[in-house]
Amino acid sequence: MSGASYVSKRPSAGVHIRMGLPPSMYFVSFGNIPSGFSELLKKEGIGEFKIKLTKSFAGMTHERGMLFSQRYKKSKVKFVSTGEFKADLAAERIAEDHLNDLSRFRNEAERVFSRRKPEFVLLDEDRTKYKRVLTEEASKAGVRTVVMQHGITMEHLNSGIPFADDSFTPLYADSFFCWGEKSLRYMEEKPENSGKIIVGGSPNLSFCFNGERKVRDVVIIDQQFQSVEEERSLAYEELIKMLESSNIDYAIYLRMEHNRDYLTKLTGGKVIDWRRNGVREEIRKSRVAIGFTSTALIESLYQGVPAISYDYMENGDVLGLEGGAISSVSSTGEIGKKIKEEREIKRSREEFVDAARKHIAFEGSESLAKMAGEVLKPK
Numbered sequence: 001m002s003g004a005s006y007v008s009k010r011p012s013a014g015v016h017i018r019m020g021l022p023p024s025m026y027f028v029s030f031g032n033i034p035s036g037f038s039e040l041l042k043k044e045g046i047g048e049f050k051i052k053l054t055k056s057f058a059g060m061t062h063e064r065g066m067l068f069s070q071r072y073k074k075s076k077v078k079f080v081s082t083g084e085f086k087a088d089l090a091a092e093r094i095a096e097d098h099l100n101d102l103s104r105f106r107n108e109a110e111r112v113f114s115r116r117k118p119e120f121v122l123l124d125e126d127r128t129k130y131k132r133v134l135t136e137e138a139s140k141a142g143v144r145t146v147v148m149q150h151g152i153t154m155e156h157l158n159s160g161i162p163f164a165d166d167s168f169t170p171l172y173a174d175s176f177f178c179w180g181e182k183s184l185r186y187m188e189e190k191p192e193n194s195g196k197i198i199v200g201g202s203p204n205l206s207f208c209f210n211g212e213r214k215v216r217d218v219v220i221i222d223q224q225f226q227s228v229e230e231e232r233s234l235a236y237e238e239l240i241k242m243l244e245s246s247n248i249d250y251a252i253y254l255r256m257e258h259n260r261d262y263l264t265k266l267t268g269g270k271v272i273d274w275r276r277n278g279v280r281e282e283i284r285k286s287r288v289a290i291g292f293t294s295t296a297l298i299e300s301l302y303q304g305v306p307a308i309s310y311d312y313m314e315n316g317d318v319l320g321l322e323g324g325a326i327s328s329v330s331s332t333g334e335i336g337k338k339i340k341e342e343r344e345i346k347r348s349r350e351e352f353v354d355a356a357r358k359h360i361a362f363e364g365s366e367s368l369a370k371m372a373g374e375v376l377k378p379k
Contacts, residue, residue, distance in 0.1 A: 014059065014069045014071045015057070015058050015059070015069075016059040016060065016061070016068075016104070016108065017058060017060040017061070018060070018061045020063045021063060021115055022047065022049040022063055023047040024116070025045055025046045026046060026047040026048065026116075026118050027041060027118050027120050027121070028050075028118045028121040028122065028134075029048055029049070029050050029121075029122045029123075030050070030051040030121070030122075030130075031124030031125065031148075031150070032150060033124060033148065034203045034204055034368065036203060036368045037122070037368055037371065037372065040368055040372040041372060041376075044372075044376060047063075049063075049066070049118065050065035051065060051068065051130075052065065052068070053067075053130065054068065054070070055069070057069065068104075068105055070101050071100070071101055071104075072097045072100065098129065102133055105133055105134075109137040109138075110140075110141075113137060113141040118138075118143055120143060120146055121134060121135070121138045121143055121144070121173075122148065123148070123173065124147070124150040125147060125150055125167055125168075126145070126147050126171070127166060127172075132172060135172045135173055136172075144175070145173035145175070146173060146174065146176070146177060148177045148200070149168075149176065149177060149178050149179050149183060149202070150167070152294075152295045152297070153168060153178075153182070153186040153187070154186060154318050154319060154320075155182075155186070155318055155320035156186065156318075157189045157190065159315070160315060161293070161318055164318070168187065169190055169193070170190060170192065170193075171187070171190075171192075175196050175198060176193070176196055176197050176198065177198050177199075177371055178197055178199055178200065179200075179202050179361065180361035182358060182359055184197050199361050200370050200371045200374070201360055201361050201362040201363050201367030202363050203364060203367040205299065205302050205363040205364065206302065206364040207302050207304075207356075207363075208280070208284070208302060209303075209304040210284070212285055213285070215285045215286075216250060216286050217287050217339060218249070218250040218286055218288050218289070218290055219252075219282050219285070219286035220239070220251070220252045220253065220289075220290045220291070221253055221289060221290070221291040221292075221294045221296040222252055222254045222256070222263070223255075223259075223291070223292040223293070223294060224258050224259070225259070234312055235292060236262075236266060237266065238312075239332050239335065240266055242333070242335065250270060251270045251271065251282070251286075252272065253271075253274070253282050253296075254271055254272060254273055254274050255294075279299065280299060283296070283299065283300050283303045283305050284303045284305065286305060287305070287306075287339075287343065288305065288307070288308060288338070288339050288342050289305050289306070289307045289308070290310055290335065291307065291308075292309065292310055292312070293309070293319060297319075297321065298326075298359055298360065300326070301325055301326060301352045304347075304349065304352050306325045306327075306338075306342045306345075307321075307325070307327075308326075308327055308328075308329060308339075309327070309329070310329065310335060311328050311329060311330040316328075320358070323355060323358065324347075324351050324354060324355045325347055325354075
């Protein structure tokens, strides 16, 4: 980009304190791993060693886990009126900002694995830099690595949606616990994944049909459009205009802070702050949930609330959602019709279960037991 300059700040100093090693039998977890999994393994005498990242001054390794202090330079792109952006120089500086921390993290993981080898490593993804490095170090130590699916997959690989495949493929870990047959087919479209994919369901979900009082017609699940403001406008502005002109009561549930100012101004303040497990409660309070490519659309089925995926780019039903209590539509007019239809329909529990089963084979304690049984199988 012309007229841009990459600016680095000085790295923060820090220390890493080593206070002990994991127990003799343990597994490593890194990411959003359900607590129930740890409880099942504890009954088998296998402890949990949690890895977490922090930006505080000090990090530490002790018997229950590693708190790794990131010290990389917090950098930014500064736009200036003169000068030409040197892409190769900027890339070099960006790499330098992160390589030091990755090297430190690699050394700490190698140190733990060389002194006391875990039974396995469990991750919620193997794509981001620290989890990728941990996967590599586990492989060197001869330790099995397993990824637990954390979000919805496309209907097919190479769907034409930018970055759609980045969270799942290619698989660097040894095994992948997927939600169900749909995600199994998706992952096995790459031949090198064959034999590595295990249907494990989703332990984070469970059906909840408690008949909570409805306080609004629609809840919209916020979508992050970082660095793509034009797409954000395309997704939101016609939708909000239609809802307001049709006197449809709505609110937008914020997933992160990125869109707060934009959506507050666009809707006159009809936003709901994020809170832990808050999306499920807000869905139950609504007659219909609207999203884009969010896993919350599947969560809506588990709350007994019909869901609509807004295909504002007219890509087609790339998530494989269409059918019964969940649908994919490409115009705001269609959304308005769907909302009115749902006001008149009294859907049965079976309709929501059937729609969810297209994506998730089983859930809750059944899913946890399935996964625990797989990782405890003799090598």
